[in-house]
Amino acid sequence: MNRPADKPGQHLAADTITLAHGAGGKAMRQLIDTVFVAGFANNLLSPLEDQARLDLDDLLGEGDQLAMTTDCYVVDPLFFPGGDIGKLAVAGTVNDLAVGGAIPRYLSCGMIIEEGLPLDTLRRVVASMKSTADAAGVRIVTGDTKVVHRGAADKLFINTAGIGVIPRGIHIASQRARPGDAILINGHIGDHGAAIADARGEMSLHTDIQSDCRPLNALVQTMLAACPDIHCLRDATRGGVATVLNEFAQASDACLRIDDTRLPIRAEVRGLCELLGLDPLYLANEGKLLAVVPADAADAVLAAMRADPAGEHSVCIGHVAEAPTGSVILQTGFGGERIMDMLVGEQLPRIC
Amino acid sequence: MQRPVNITCVIDEDHPVDACLGDWVLVHVGFAMSRIDAQEAEKTLALLAELGEMQQELDAMQSNGGQG
Amino acid sequence: MNQPLHLIDEFRDPAKAGALIDDIRRLLPRIERARQSPLQLMEFCGGHTHTIFRYGLEQLLPEGIELVHGPGCPVCVLPRGRVDACVALAERPEVILATFGDAMRVPGSHKSLLQAKAEGADVRMVYSPLDALALARKHPERQVVFFALGFETTMPSTALTVLAAAHEQIENFSLFCNHITTAPTIQAVLDTPGMVLDGFLAPGHVGMVIGTGPFRSIAERYRKPMVITGFEPLDILQSLWMLIKQIAAGRAEVENQYQRVVRRDGNAPGLTAMATVFEPHSTCQLRGLGSIGESGVRIRDSYARFDAERRFKVPDLTIADPAACQCGEVIKGAIRPWQCQAFGNSCTPQAPLGALMVSSEGACAAYYNYGNLPELLARQRQAQQGAAAS
Numbered sequence: 029m030n031r032p033a034d035k036p037g038q039h040l041a042a043d044t045i046t047l048a049h050g051a052g053g054k055a056m057r058q059l060i061d062t063v064f065v066a067g068f069a070n071n072l073l074s075p076l077e078d079q080a081r082l083d084l085d086d087l088l089g090e091g092d093q094l095a096m097t098t099d100c101y102v103v104d105p106l107f108f109p110g111g112d113i114g115k116l117a118v119a120g121t122v123n124d125l126a127v128g129g130a131i132p133r134y135l136s137c138g139m140i141i142e143e144g145l146p147l148d149t150l151r152r153v154v155a156s157m158k159s160t161a162d163a164a165g166v167r168i169v170t171g172d173t174k175v176v177h178r179g180a181a182d183k184l185f186i187n188t189a190g191i192g193v194i195p196r197g198i199h200i201a202s203q204r205a206r207p208g209d210a211i212l213i214n215g216h217i218g219d220h221g222a223a224i225a226d227a228r229g230e231m232s233l234h235t236d237i238q239s240d241c242r243p244l245n246a247l248v249q250t251m252l253a254a255c256p257d258i259h260c261l262r263d264a265t266r267g268g269v270a271t272v273l274n275e276f277a278q279a280s281d282a283c284l285r286i287d288d289t290r291l292p293i294r295a296e297v298r299g300l301c302e303l304l305g306l307d308p309l310y311l312a313n314e315g316k317l318l319a320v321v322p323a324d325a326a327d328a329v330l331a332a333m334r335a336d337p338a339g340e341h342s343v344c345i346g347h348v349a350e351a352p353t354g355s356v357i358l359q360t361g362f363g364g365e366r367i368m369d370m371l372v373g374e375q376l377p378r379i380c
Numbered sequence: 381m382q383r384p385v386n387i388t389c390v391i392d393e394d395h396p397v398d399a400c401l402g403d404w405v406l407v408h409v410g411f412a413m414s415r416i417d418a419q420e421a422e423k424t425l426a427l428l429a430e431l432g433e434m435q436q437e438l439d440a441m442q443s444n445g446g447q448g
Numbered sequence: 449m450n451q452p453l454h455l456i457d458e459f460r461d462p463a464k465a466g467a468l469i470d471d472i473r474r475l476l477p478r479i480e481r482a483r484q485s486p487l488q489l490m491e492f493c494g495g496h497t498h499t500i501f502r503y504g505l506e507q508l509l510p511e512g513i514e515l516v517h518g519p520g521c522p523v524c525v526l527p528r529g530r531v532d533a534c535v536a537l538a539e540r541p542e543v544i545l546a547t548f549g550d551a552m553r554v555p556g557s558h559k560s561l562l563q564a565k566a567e568g569a570d571v572r573m574v575y576s577p578l579d580a581l582a583l584a585r586k587h588p589e590r591q592v593v594f595f596a597l598g599f600e601t602t603m604p605s606t607a608l609t610v611l612a613a614a615h616e617q618i619e620n621f622s623l624f625c626n627h628i629t630t631a632p633t634i635q636a637v638l639d640t641p642g643m644v645l646d647g648f649l650a651p652g653h654v655g656m657v658i659g660t661g662p663f664r665s666i667a668e669r670y671r672k673p674m675v676i677t678g679f680e681p682l683d684i685l686q687s688l689w690m691l692i693k694q695i696a697a698g699r700a701e702v703e704n705q706y707q708r709v710v711r712r713d714g715n716a717p718g719l720t721a722m723a724t725v726f727e728p729h730s731t732c733q734l735r736g737l738g739s740i741g742e743s744g745v746r747i748r749d750s751y752a753r754f755d756a757e758r759r760f761k762v763p764d765l766t767i768a769d770p771a772a773c774q775c776g777e778v779i780k781g782a783i784r785p786w787q788c789q790a791f792g793n794s795c796t797p798q799a800p801l802g803a804l805m806v807s808s809e810g811a812c813a814a815y816y817n818y819g820n821l822p823e824l825l826a827r828q829r830q831a832q833q834g835a836a837a838s
C-alpha cells in the first residue's frame with residue numbers, strides 16, 4: 029500500500045480543519061490527498077483533473093436515458109443512531125436516482141466545512157460515504173471543498189450530485205397513478221425523523237430508534253424485475269409519507285385512499301409521537317419508498333420487495349380511487365375518514 | 381423509550397416511591413400526573429363490551445321477530 | 449401487526465365503537481329537544497378536538513348531534529398582546545426563552561416566536577418546564593424565561609418547577625405566566641348571550657388535577673349535563689353516549705367517564721404546589737372571549753423573583769384582533785369555522801390571521817387540515833351570496 033497518507037511529510041499538521049485547508053495551497057492539497065482521494069479510493073477520482081471523465085459506451089449499454097439529480101445535506105447531529113451525514117449524502121442521492129428507475133453510477137461530493145471541525149470527524153464521514161457508495165455500487169468521482177469561518181456554516185454541509193442510467197421501457201412518473209392501483213411501502217414509517225428528534229437531545233428522551241437511512245437501488249431493481257410497469261415511485265424523505273402521497277394525488281389528479289390500520293409504525297416511534305404530539309406520517313424517512321403499481325401486479329411486487337433486505341416489512345397500505353381528485357384520504361381504524369394534507373411548515377411538538 | 385419524569389404528584393403516604401415501580405402513569409410535560417387505574421380501565425372496557433353484546437341480542441331478537 | 453401500546457390502543461378499538469353509536473342512534477329520537485334541531489354538544493378541550501378530527505368521529509355520529517369545538521386550546525386563546533410581550537422578552541440579548549413547540553407559531557401583532565428566532569432571538573423548544581430549568585443550570589450567565597401557558601393540566605408542573613428553582617436557589621430562571629383556569633372560562637362560554645349548548649365534554653386532564661367538584665358546581669348552576677372525558681376515541685364516544693343518556697333522562701349532572709385517571713378530589717400534591725406558587729388574578733384577557741373574571745393566575749409575592757414580568761418590565765399591551773377575525777364567535781360556538789369570511793382566504797395555516805388557525809388543536813386549523821376544503825369553501829361562498837341577496 030502506497031497511499032499518499034503513508035508518505036513521510038504528507039501527514040496533515042493539525043487535527044482540526046482551518047481556513048488554510050480551503051485556501052488552495054499546500055494544506056488543501058494535503059487534505060484532498062489524504063482524506064478524500066485516499067478515502068474514496070477509486071481510479072476515476074485519483075487523476076484529480078477538474079472533471080471526472082466517464083465512458084459513454086459503458087453507460088449506453090445499460091439504458092437509453094441518463095438520470096441526474098443533486099441534493100444538499102445538513103443534519104444535526106452529524107452522527108445519529110443508524111447513520112451519519114455521509115451515509116445520508118450518498119444514500120439520499122442514490123435513492124433519488126433509483127426511484128426514477130435509474131441504475132445509479134457516479135456521484136460528486138461537495139463539502140462546505142466550518143473551520144474547527146475535527147479532522148477525525150471528517151475522516152469518519154468520508155469513510156461512511158465510501159462504504160455506503162460501495163454498498164450501492166456507485167463511485168464518487170469528483171468533488172470540491174470549501175472551508176468557511178466559524179459560524180458561517182454548522183460543522184459540515186454536503187452536496188452530492190448523481191448520474192444514473194434508466195433502462196429501456198421504464199416510465200415511472202408521479203402522474204401515472206390510476207384508479208384501482210395498489211399503494212405499497214417498503215417498511216416502517218418515521219424511523220429517521222424519530223431517531224433525529226431523539227438524537228438532538230432537546231427533549232431528553234432515550235429510545236432505541238435507529239434511522240432507516242440506506243440505499244434503495246437494489247430494492248428498486250428487484251421491484252422493476254417483478255413489474256417493469258411500476259406507475260409511481262418516490263422516496264418519502266422530508267415531509268414524510270403524507271407529502272409523497274399528496275404529490276402523487278395531485279400530479280395524477282386522483283384520490284389516494286390509505287387504510288390507517290395497515291400503516292406499519294414501530295411501537296417506539298408511535299410512543300414518541302404520542303408523547304410529543306407528532307404525526308408519524310409527516311416524519312422524515314431516509315430508506316422508505318412508496319410505489320403505486322397496477323393492482324394485478326401488486327402481489328408479485330410485494331413478494332419481490334419482501335425478499336430484499338430493504339423491504340422485509342413491505343405492505344400494501346391502500347389503493348387509488350377516482351374522487352375527490354388531488355386528495356389523500358385516510359380511512360381511520362374507527363370507520364371515519366379524514367383528509368391528509370401536506371404539512372404546513374415544520375412539524376412542532378403539540379403539548380398542551 | 382425512556383425519559384426521566386418527576387413523580388412528586390403520584391406519591392403520598394399510602395404510595396411511597398418504592399411502591400411506584402411498575403406503575404402505569406399518565407405523563408404530562410415531564411410530570412407523572414396520575415396513576416392509571418388498570419381496574420377502572422378494565423371496567424370501562426367491560427362495560428363497552430357488554431353494551432355491544434346487548435345490542436347484538438337486541439338485533440337478533442328483532443330479526444327473529446321479523447322472520448317469525 | 450403493529451405492536452400495541454398498553455392502556456392506549458384498547459381505547460382505540462373500533463369494534464367497541466359500533467355499540468355506542470347504535471345506542472346513541474336509538475336514544476336520540478326519544479329526546480324532545482333533538483327532534484327540533486340537532487343537539488349542540490361542546491368539547492371544551494383542544495385535545496378532544498384533535499382526537500375527534502384525527503379519527504373522523506364526527507362522521508360516525510347521527511345527524512341529530514352537532515359537535516361545537518370550544519375554547520380549550522391554551523395556545524389559541526392567548527391574546528396577541530401577550531404574544532408581543534413574549535417576543536419582546538425573547539429579543540432581550542440576555543434571555544433564553546424556552547417554550548412548548550406549538551406556542552412558537554402563534555402570531556403576535558408583528559411576529560411569532562418562530563420569526564423572532566429566525567431574526568436571532570434565542571428561543572428554545574422544550575418538552576417540560578424542567579428542561580427549561582436545566583437550561584438555566586447549564587447557562588448561569590444567561591436569563592432563562594419559561595413561557596408558561598395552559599389550563600390546570602400544566603399548572604402543577606410549572607409550580608413544581610418554580611419550587612425546584614427556589615429550592616436550588618437558581619436565580620437566572622423565571623416564568624412568563626399565562627396560565628388560565630378552566631371553570632371561569634366554561635362559565636364565560638355559557639354566559640354568552642344566545643348560546644345554545646345542550647351538554648359539555650369536560651377536559652379529563654384538567655379533571656385529573658382539580659377533581660370533579662368544580663365541574664359539579666357549574667353543571668348545577670347552569671343545569672347542563674357534563675361528562676369528564678378521556679382523550680382516546682372510545683372515551684369520547686362513550687362520553688357522548690353518557691351525555692345523550694343524561695339528556696334523555698332529563699338529568700344535568702357531572703359524570704366521570706375517565707375513571708382510570710380522574711379521582712374525585714383531583715391530585716393533592718399538584719394542587720398544593722399550585723396554591724403555594726400561584727394566586728388567582730382578578731381578570732384575564734382571553735382571545736375571542738374578552739376579559740373573564742378570576743380566570744387568570746399570577747405568581748405570589750413570595751415567589752416574585754421567579755416572575756419574568758416583575759424581573760424584566762414586560763410591556764402590558766392590549767391589542768385588538770384584526771377586524772376580519774371572527775375567532776371569538778367560533779370559540780363560543782356561535783359560528784362554524786368556515787362561516788368566518790377569513791377562513792381559507794386571508795386566514796390559512798400557512799398565514800394564520802387568527803389563533804384558531806395556528807395550533808393543530810384549533811378548530812379552524814382542524815377544519816382546514818382534516819375537513820373537505822373545497823366543499824367548505826363552496827358552502828362559505830353560498831352563505832355569502834345568500835347574505836348578499838337578502
Ligand code: SF4
Binds near residue numbers: 772776790791792803
Ligand atoms: S378563520 Fe382565522 S380569523 Fe376566522 S375564526 Fe378561524 S382563525 Fe379566526
